[in-house]
Amino acid sequence: xxxxxxxxIYIFVLAIFVGFEVITKVPPLLHTxxxxxxxxxxxxxxxxxxxxxxxxxxxxxxxxGLLAVISATxxxxxxxxxxxRMLGMFKKDKKQEAK
Amino acid sequence: MELDLITKIVYLVASVMFILGLKKLSxxxxxxxxxxxxxxxxxxxxxxxLFDQGILDYTxxxxxxxxxxxxxxxxxxxVAMTDMPQMVALFNGFGGIASTFVAYSEYVKAAGVxxxxxxxxSMILSLLIGTVTFTGSLIAFLKLQGWMTSAPIVFKGQxxxxxxxxxxTVVLGVLFEFDNSIEMYLLIIVAIxxxxxxxxxxxxxxxxxxxxxxxLNSYSGLAACATGFVLSNNVLIIAGALVGAxxxxxxxxxxxxxxxxxxxxxFGAVGVEGGTTASGSGEKKxxxxxxxxxxxxxxxxxxSVIIVPGYGLAVAQAQHVLQELASLLxxxxxxxxxxxxxxxxxxxxxxxxxxxxxxVDYEKIVEMDMINEDFQETDVAxxxxxxxxxxxxxxxKKESPLYGMPILDVDKAHRVMIIKxxxxxxxxxxxxxxxxxxxxxxxxGDAKGMVTEMVKAVKEL
Numbered sequence: 001x002x003x004x005x006x007x008x009i010y011i012f013v014l015a016i017f018v019g020f021e022v023i024t025k026v027p028p029l030l031h032t033x034x035x036x037x038x039x040x041x042x043x044x045x046x047x048x049x050x051x052x053x054x055x056x057x058x059x060x061x062x063x064x065g066l067l068a069v070i071s072a073t074x075x076x077x078x079x080x081x082x083x084x085r086m087l088g089m090f091k092k093d094k095k096q097e098a099k
Numbered sequence: 100m101e102l103d104l105i106t107k108i109v110y111l112v113a114s115v116m117f118i119l120g121l122k123k124l125s126x127x128x129x130x131x132x133x134x135x136x137x138x139x140x141x142x143x144x145x146x147x148x149l150f151d152q153g154i155l156d157y158t159x160x161x162x163x164x165x166x167x168x169x170x171x172x173x174x175x176x177x178v179a180m181t182d183m184p185q186m187v188a189l190f191n192g193f194g195g196i197a198s199t200f201v202a203y204s205e206y207v208k209a210a211g212v213x214x215x216x217x218x219x220x221s222m223i224l225s226l227l228i229g230t231v232t233f234t235g236s237l238i239a240f241l242k243l244q245g246w247m248t249s250a251p252i253v254f255k256g257q258x259x260x261x262x263x264x265x266x267x268t269v270v271l272g273v274l275f276e277f278d279n280s281i282e283m284y285l286l287i288i289v290a291i292x293x294x295x296x297x298x299x300x301x302x303x304x305x306x307x308x309x310x311x312x313x314x315l316n317s318y319s320g321l322a323a324c325a326t327g328f329v330l331s332n333n334v335l336i337i338a339g340a341l342v343g344a345x346x347x348x349x350x351x352x353x354x355x356x357x358x359x360x361x362x363x364x365x366f367g368a369v370g371v372e373g374g375t376t377a378s379g380s381g382e383k384k385x386x387x388x389x390x391x392x393x394x395x396x397x398x399x400x401x402x403s404v405i406i407v408p409g410y411g412l413a414v415a416q417a418q419h420v421l422q423e424l425a426s427l428l429x430x431x432x433x434x435x436x437x438x439x440x441x442x443x444x445x446x447x448x449x450x451x452x453x454x455x456x457x458x459v460d461y462e463k464i465v466e467m468d469m470i471n472e473d474f475q476e477t478d479v480a481x482x483x484x485x486x487x488x489x490x491x492x493x494x495x496k497k498e499s500p501l502y503g504m505p506i507l508d509v510d511k512a513h514r515v516m517i518i519k520x521x522x523x524x525x526x527x528x529x530x531x532x533x534x535x536x537x538x539x540x541x542x543x544g545d546a547k548g549m550v551t552e553m554v555k556a557v558k559e560l
Binding site: 078 | 122155191217312322332340343352
């Protein structure tokens with residue numbers, strides 16, 4: 001086991017703790033937007049997908065990369081947009097307009 | 100080297116933006132801004148990645164982003180709020196499969212020499228979790244969409260079979276570690292992971308779907324994390340860990356709200372008998388039918404009303420007319436609030452979104468723990484499309500599947516109105532004594548039709 005993987009494990013463990021701390025403070029009112037929003041964040045795989053799709057040397061790797069970019073982009077774009085749409089409904093001023 | 104350093108710093112900024120974004124979700128006032136923060140973090144991470152020197156050809160990236168972006172945008176715009184659970188399930192699935200594709204692509208790029216053991220382990224985890232998330236989410240989607248029976252599907256030795264798949268994955272992983280050039284091992288791992296996703300979600304019944312979606316949400320984060328380990332990319336590890344933690348917390352909240360252990364939800368196959376009508380343990384109980392006009396008369400003198408919405412309300416699309424009724428009552432000086440059980444709806448927090456969509460002020464939506472004390476001072480508790488979450492049997496009836504589940508203390512209110520189609524039991528198959536209580540007014544009918552009649556009755560007062 002090299003140094004780098006150890007640092008990554010450190011980061012992983014600490015991030016889990018940060019996640020627990022931050023997310024326990026989200027009220028049940030917003031649990032659905034939390035799920036769709038965190039879903040969008042898990043679309044961060046798009047970073048890896050871009051690197052795979054742009055590699056350009058192996059056709060198979062590139063095609064897998066393309067499929068990864070498509071899936072991850074659906075996750076990112078869809079996730080953030082739908083969360084924004086939902087959170088807009090929790091705004092008070094917007095409600096007045098609607099009435 | 101310079102660029103590499105900049106990339107890593109930008110990834111750190113992106114990670115901080117994700118954390119800040121989630122932090123801002125702690126209040127509905129700042130939540131939308133929080134989502135924007137997370138989006139900015141994502142765009143930063145994507146932008147800096149595009150400068151990577153390993154990228155030789157942008158064609159596939161652009162094509163992928165356009166296709167994925169269009170699909171994502173259209174579905175996000177079009178989805179009805181009632182269908183949010185299946186949409187989130189589907190998005191979870193895409194997140195999972197993206198991890199599988201990236202990990203496999205990494206293997207292809209490495210041309211048979213993956214490298215150290217930790218990369219091999221990460222790669223196998225990435226393929227396993229990503230694929231399980233994908234097929235599991237598809238099954239959850241099919242169940243929620245009603246394209247597949249929501250009843251549990253069980254076969255003999257299911258848990259053993261699933262365990263066997265996990266063992267096989269480990270064995271194949273070890274074999275693969277000895278010889279990275281044998282691609283067949285990885286292909287088999289992907290194939291059996293796909294099967295595992297299906298066989299682990301089909302035995303879970305419709306009522307337990309909130310738990311499953313939360314868990315799959317967590318998996319999609321962990322899959323991203325594993326991919327992060329494959330690529331030695333910290334932003335993936337951090338973002339994935341945040342999502343993994345979030346999904347786990349929600350899973351736990353859902354389990355507590357149903358007083359079930361996670362193991363019981365996953366392996367219990369609750370609801371398999373499919374009992375839908377009250378079996379009635381011998382004694383014939385009588386129920387008095389009331390009409391909307393009767394309800395109107397009660398509302399006439401009511402000073403406080405707590406509305407208890409269940410998923411039946413959303414199915415009947417009655418939230419908007421309910422809001423109309425609430426406004427009418429408020430105009431008459433009545434205090435109206437909504438009591439929402441944690442498992443109301445098909446995913447965590449689902450009912451709140453449905454009410455917000457119907458323009459209900461979120462400050463009037465009160466959580467179970469905060470409102471239970473108030474029922475005893477409330478004139479009318481109006482229950483629409485909810486059943487198990489108000490069943491008093493949960494408090495004392497030890498042999499009931501509901502026993503121990505926290506419920507809304509609707510029975511403490513002065514009058515209880517229950518709008519329901521029939522006397523059928525809820526998911527748990529437990530008869531509800533509250534239906535036969537003399538202070539209960541049973542209003543049989545479709546939620547939307549009945550509330551519409553109530554609106555008319557109140558207007559005529």
